[in-house]
Amino acid sequence: MYRTHSCGELRASDINKEVALSGWVQKTRDKGFMIWVDLRDRYGITQLIFDEKRTPVAVVEKAKTLGREYVIHIKGSVIERESKNSNIPTGTIEILVTELQVLNEALVPPFTIEDQTDGGEDIRMKYRYLDIRRNPVKNNLLFRHQVGMKVRNYLSEEGFIEIETPYLIKSTPEGARDFVVPSRMNEGQFYALPQSPQTFKQLLMVGGMDKYFQIVKCFRDEDLRADRQPEFTQIDCEMAFVEQEDILTIFEGLTRHLIKDIKGIAIHDFPRMTYDQAIKIYGNDKPDIRFGMKFGELNKVAQHKDFKVFNDAELVVGIAVPGGASYTRKEIDKLIDWVKRPQVGALGMVYVKCNEDGSFKSSVDKFYDQDDLSQWAEITGANAGDLICVLSGQTHKVRGQLSALRMEMGERLGLRKPEEFAPLWVVDFPLLEWDEDTERYHAMHHPFTSPKPGDIPLLNSRPGDVRANAYDLVLNGNEIGGGSIRIHDKETQKLMFDHLGFTPEEAKAQFGFLLDAFQYGAPPHGGIAFGFDRLVAILGGQETIRDFIAFPKNNSGRDVMIDAPATIDTEQLKELNIKLDL
Ligand code: ASP
Secondary structure (H helix, E strand, C coil): CCCCCCCCCCCHHHCCCEEEEEEEEEEEEECCCEEEEEEEECCEEEEEEEECCCCCHHHHHHHCCCCCCCEEEEEEEEEECCCCCCCCCCCCEEEEEEEEEEEECCCCCCCCCCCCCCCCHHHHHHCHHHHCCCHHHHHHHHHHHHHHHHHHHHHHHCCCEECCCCCCECCCCCCCECCEEECCCCCCCEEECCCCCHHHHHHHHHCCCCEEEEEEEEECECCCCCCCCCEEEEEEEEEECCCHHHHHHHHHHHHHHHHHHHHCCCCCCCCEEEHHHHHHHHCCCCCCCCCCCCCEECHHHHCCCCCHHHHCCCEEEEEEECCHHHCCHHHHHHHHHHHHCCCCCCCCCEEEEECCCCCEEECCCCCCCHHHHHHHHHHHCCCCCCEEEEEEECHHHHHHHHHHHHHHHHHHCCCCCCCCCCEEEEECCECEEEECCCCEEEECCCCCECECHHHCCHHHHCHHHCEECEEEEEECCEEEEEEEEECCCHHHHHHHHHHCCCCHHHHHHHHHHHHHHHHHCCCCEEEEEEEHHHHHHHHCCCCCHHHHCCCCCCCCCCECCCCECCCCCHHHHHHCCCCCCC
């Protein structure tokens, strides 16, 4: 028997018990006549003692050969520890060892297996299995498991059933590129890995499985941005005979339950905001509402004076940065440089200091008097002591730039508190989105999302104004979930494909199975998917999803541990009928 107890289990009440433990050598201390070893496993650390007086000599000699991370098995008795360690749960006892077996030797690890390690990110990723022995990574994985269990239990209680859908499928159009898999048995043909189980879950609704969920891997071959993984996990859900309100209620319930259960924080009704409002007030469809700094549009009060920059702008918009009036000239210049960085892209920034005595000092005093500036303060909600930062230009761009500045200032001022939770539903997304590259409308969500019935007549005349029955759940500035009510009749689906520029033949070739299914009694249905990695990271009080994935890929989409992607044998290529012309 390898172990009677784990390394985190024994207490003073176990004194005098004969036990067997197995684990890894965290560290050894050799005093010559006495050797102490910290033995570690998933559950904790237990101190072993090898004492010349009480332990057989051969065992003491063997203990002297132990190195870090050796895997060992011991037998011995639990005794009271002389110098107790109140930092660990097993700190009142130690094991007086009588038998020692080395199960496996270990090379010296390339970094220390401690909470604060000396290993950098790259080396830890290459030896991720060693990294997983460290508490911070191990605890994140345990936490992920717990969140997964809570989700499963909650949804199961609500009558949802988990159904697996295939990974080798035909392309699902979610807006990214597919990863493809060549088929050996069907020359020249490929499977695609699912970007999501979207079409399958809709077919499950046609199949009568009216409440489906799945914690499922999805694959998207996107250009990698920081903290995006080419394969990631979703909590994917679909329900039949529901309207938007039903879906929001259930998944608001799930989110509230998780925040309460895991964080002990009670949240009442989640606020809602339309997409248009979110964009106007925060410049962003996933606003962090833990802090204010709402946008104030200044066109009316700032245009038609002599300031050409503003007169030429489509939008003049500002935010009030709390306490910013005390910034020095140098600090403000730095802020201006910050908004001018290519990643943000503003051409410049106008500022107004709202002095404590009620007066204003701005960078455009030549064009605006105190009355003008006091109107700006009113519109941006600035108080005495604040700094109003104003950007101008093309509406869409300026909103993005000011949103970036708002988030940056929120961060700098410590307003994005990790232990505060502010969920928000963003509803009424546009159905279609103009794509500059292809010069065509694309489905903003996906082509199965239903337009708001009242907006259907606009499809021909003002397609960009048609709103969808689509919603996102935003938590602390992150989109953690998104979904929609689907189209469930063949005619509307055809109309959609038509507007997205699919010919009837293309639509039939790609989605014939779905259009067919809609002819056999498709119920009204809708659903949502949560980004599980991100949700777990946020609930864990962190923003990096990589820390919550056992074997993540790096920022270039590589697994540096197994060294993938990699080339394959010529033989394998031949079998797959793939000719590489390199
Ligand atoms: N399939 C969608 C996504 O992955 C979610 C949904 O509409 O349910 O974003």
